[in-house]
Amino acid sequence: MSVLVLGHKNPDTDSIVSAISYAHVLNQRGIQATAVAQGTPAPETEFVLNKFNLKAPEVVTSVASKELYLVDYSDLAQAPADLNDAKILGIVDHHKLGDVTTDTPLECWIQPYGCSNTIIKMVADYYNVTIPADIAGAMLCAILSDTVLFKSPTCTKFDKKAAEELAKIANVSDLEALGMEMFKAKSNLNASPRDLIFRDFKDFDMGGKKIGIGQLELISLSMVTPELKESLKKELADVKAEGRHSAVLVLTDIMKEGSELLVVSDEEDVIINALGTQKSDNMWMPGVMSRKKQVVPPLQSAFKA
Amino acid sequence: MSVLVLGHKNPDTDSIVSAISYAHVLNQRGIQATAVAQGTPAPETEFVLNKFNLKAPEVVTSVASKELYLVDYSDLAQAPADLNDAKILGIVDHHKLGDVTTDTPLECWIQPYGCSNTIIKMVADYYNVTIPADIAGAMLCAILSDTVLFKSPTCTKFDKKAAEELAKIANVSDLEALGMEMFKAKSNLNASPRDLIFRDFKDFDMGGKKIGIGQLELISLSMVTPELKESLKKELADVKAEGRHSAVLVLTDIMKEGSELLVVSDEEDVIINALGTQKSDNMWMPGVMSRKKQVVPPLQSAFKA
Numbered sequence: 001m002s003v004l005v006l007g008h009k010n011p012d013t014d015s016i017v018s019a020i021s022y023a024h025v026l027n028q029r030g031i032q033a034t035a036v037a038q039g040t041p042a043p044e045t046e047f048v049l050n051k052f053n054l055k056a057p058e059v060v061t062s063v064a065s066k067e068l069y070l071v072d073y074s075d076l077a078q079a080p081a082d083l084n085d086a087k088i089l090g091i092v093d094h095h096k097l098g099d100v101t102t103d104t105p106l107e108c109w110i111q112p113y114g115c116s117n118t119i120i121k122m123v124a125d126y127y128n129v130t131i132p133a134d135i136a137g138a139m140l141c142a143i144l145s146d147t148v149l150f151k152s153p154t155c156t157k158f159d160k161k162a163a164e165e166l167a168k169i170a171n172v173s174d175l176e177a178l179g180m181e182m183f184k185a186k187s188n189l190n191a192s193p194r195d196l197i198f199r200d201f202k203d204f205d206m207g208g209k210k211i212g213i214g215q216l217e218l219i220s221l222s223m224v225t226p227e228l229k230e231s232l233k234k235e236l237a238d239v240k241a242e243g244r245h246s247a248v249l250v251l252t253d254i255m256k257e258g259s260e261l262l263v264v265s266d267e268e269d270v271i272i273n274a275l276g277t278q279k280s281d282n283m284w285m286p287g288v289m290s291r292k293k294q295v296v297p298p299l300q301s302a303f304k305a
Numbered sequence: 306m307s308v309l310v311l312g313h314k315n316p317d318t319d320s321i322v323s324a325i326s327y328a329h330v331l332n333q334r335g336i337q338a339t340a341v342a343q344g345t346p347a348p349e350t351e352f353v354l355n356k357f358n359l360k361a362p363e364v365v366t367s368v369a370s371k372e373l374y375l376v377d378y379s380d381l382a383q384a385p386a387d388l389n390d391a392k393i394l395g396i397v398d399h400h401k402l403g404d405v406t407t408d409t410p411l412e413c414w415i416q417p418y419g420c421s422n423t424i425i426k427m428v429a430d431y432y433n434v435t436i437p438a439d440i441a442g443a444m445l446c447a448i449l450s451d452t453v454l455f456k457s458p459t460c461t462k463f464d465k466k467a468a469e470e471l472a473k474i475a476n477v478s479d480l481e482a483l484g485m486e487m488f489k490a491k492s493n494l495n496a497s498p499r500d501l502i503f504r505d506f507k508d509f510d511m512g513g514k515k516i517g518i519g520q521l522e523l524i525s526l527s528m529v530t531p532e533l534k535e536s537l538k539k540e541l542a543d544v545k546a547e548g549r550h551s552a553v554l555v556l557t558d559i560m561k562e563g564s565e566l567l568v569v570s571d572e573e574d575v576i577i578n579a580l581g582t583q584k585s586d587n588m589w590m591p592g593v594m595s596r597k598k599q600v601v602p603p604l605q606s607a608f609k610a
Contacts, residue, residue, distance in 0.1 A: 091402075095410055096407045096410055097405065097407040097411055100402065101401070101402050103606065104401050104417075104602050105416075105417035105459075106402055108413045110415075111410075112411055112412055154410075300408040
């Protein structure tokens with residue numbers, strides 16, 4: 001039976017491409033593996049898959065009695081509900097260490113790099129696995145996306161090196177142009193407020209409180225009209241009401257290199273203070289590009305039990 | 306400030322040597338690191354440190370506000386009580402994934418190999434770090450110990466390869482002879498029953514039940530006299546009474562390649578059945594050499610919530 005390679009809920013480009021690229025690496029290592037996903041591709045990911053002629057992984061929401069590799073997460077909240085009935089063989093991730101545990105030894109490649117695909121390139125190198133051009137192109141896009149064209153504080157020298165090597169394999173000479181084309185596709189706001197909030201959304205357990213954080217990365221915040229912002233706030237209140245302590249949306253301007261905060265919470269002041277901004281209609285956070293590195297850790301600290 | 310590299314409670318040779326060898330690797334990578342331990346060396350480890358002129362790491366029981374690398378574990382039960390007040394920068398381990406979590410991204414090298422030092426050799430190779438002869442000798446001993454001279458089912462081709470390369474660096478030609486010398490030192494039974502039980506003892510949370518499992522690896526089980534066995538059983542009852550659901554001692558005969566089970570538990574039958582033996586005065590488990598691979602997983606399954 002083929003083992004499954006599965007990214008997190010509300011999959012982003014790194015999550016979907018990691019499933020595809022890691023399944024390739026595992027297959028080359030002699031482990032029969034199939035890429036799957038917990039959802040369909042968002043606009044950015046669709047662009048990447050089209051660009052490099054790759055198919056979207058099959059959507060899977062139950063993993064009972066399956067053998068699994070997790071890519072791009074290690075939190076139970078981001079896994080299918082029946083993860084405990086599956087056997088986890090390995091994890092590739094670049095986030096904080098979550099609450100997934102196992103009964104048997106496994107293989108974890110977890111590094112504080114900007115992108116899971118940088119780590120997958122490292123595993124491929126370790127096992128002398130060759131990466132085909134189409135998968136290399138998608139991996140390159142995942143790195144450009146996660147590191148926001150190398151501008152995010154999460155970006156490391158390992159990400160840059162992997163991106164350069166993957167660009168060569170994929171025959172991409174202008175990384176900047178590819179990245180902008182991709183972020184243009186990502187900046188697509190033709191969707192319902194709910195879909196926009198959940199496009200890249202993660203729930204976290206912070207000191208026993210369920211805190212959902214979405215992020216929209218845009219070429220320019222000016223794309224968000226006052227009307228759209230009002231609708232997003234209203235929808236955020238509904239998202240919060242669905243059993244969450246807080247619902248947060250981070251609107252990132254990738255050219256201005258900063259983010260605006262939208263928040264509905266039982267403890268709004270705690271969140272606003274933790275993120276170093278002030279209560280207003282336009283809560284701007286200069287330099288904030290990374291949910292993982294600049295939003296989640298201060299909130300974790302603020303809500304630590 | 307120097308970061309600490311810390312193994313698990315009741316440290317065995319792999320745990321102590323991992324702290325020493327990983328601190329070396331980190332220092333060579335430019336990260337100022339100091340090896341520490343949660344206890345003093347057991348007889349086997351003392352033999353290894355003496356043999357290769359290494360000092361026992363300083364004993365540390367509190368890690369509040371320290372920066373830490375964990376080696377050879379990822380379970381809170383095996384960490385200092387104030388681990389939550391420390392910052393974990395990385396983990397090297399070869400066990401099941403435990404319940405340690407972090408607030409920030411970190412570096413985990415976790416592989417289903419026979420020994421943490423095999424993984425540390427891999428990290429050293431990845432970063433082009435040279436290992437000095439004395440540390441290489443101790444790492445070799447850790448591999449020989451954890452894999453019981455390559456006879457344990459936990460042993461992989463990666464362990465054998467690392468051991469061969471380390472033997473060359475350490476100028477050791479007869480691995481078998483070194484291993485037997487080490488296991489002779491380990492078979493030292495001149496200690497109190499309590500000390501023998503806790504020499505290599507780990508507490509596990511299994512479906513909410515605290516289950517402590519010790520292991521004594523001996524050149525021959527005939528060394529355990531009926532009187533000693535009686536004292537061990539009596540002491541095991543005290544260990545169980547200290548807030549545990551079960552206290553287990555696995556007496557391994559490394560030459561006969563099997564183990565005898567001693568157990569005091571609220572659910573003795575569940576444990577005896579899970580380990581595939583029958584209730585008697587001499588509960589022999591043929592082929593059982595590895596707590597990690599042959600004892601913990603069946604008990605985890607049996608007690609799964």
